[in-house]
Amino acid sequence: MTRSGEMYSDQIGNMGTIENLDKSNFKLEDGNSFQIKNDGSELIELDVRLAGMPEGEFVKTRFEYGWNIEIVKEVKQTNLPYFNLKWGY
Numbered sequence: 001m002t003r004s005g006e007m008y009s010d011q012i013g014n015m016g017t018i019e020n021l022d023k024s025n026f027k028l029e030d031g032n033s034f035q036i037k038n039d040g041s042e043l044i045e046l047d048v049r050l051a052g053m054p055e056g057e058f059v060k061t062r063f064e065y066g067w068n069i070e071i072v073k074e075v076k077q078t079n080l081p082y083f084n085l086k087w088g089y
Helices: none
Strands: 014-018 034-040 044-050 061-064 073-077 085-086
Touching: 034 073
Parallel strands: none
Antiparallel strands: 014 085, 034 085, 044 061, 044 073
């Protein structure tokens, strides 16, 4: 468990693709927190709401290649060009 009370594991048992960020924010329908994997060929910066942050509050974070350590609840809509991001928990 994190200090903010969110469940967390280094193991990924569920995974999918983060899509449609050009149209809307991304969050999981079941409300679970997730980690982000950057499968693209460039480092990217996104505004995300971390697990312990209130609704509507975001922080800009740089996502390296591979799995990143941030525990995310929501990714803010962006006009960045297409990139290959996965979610997992």
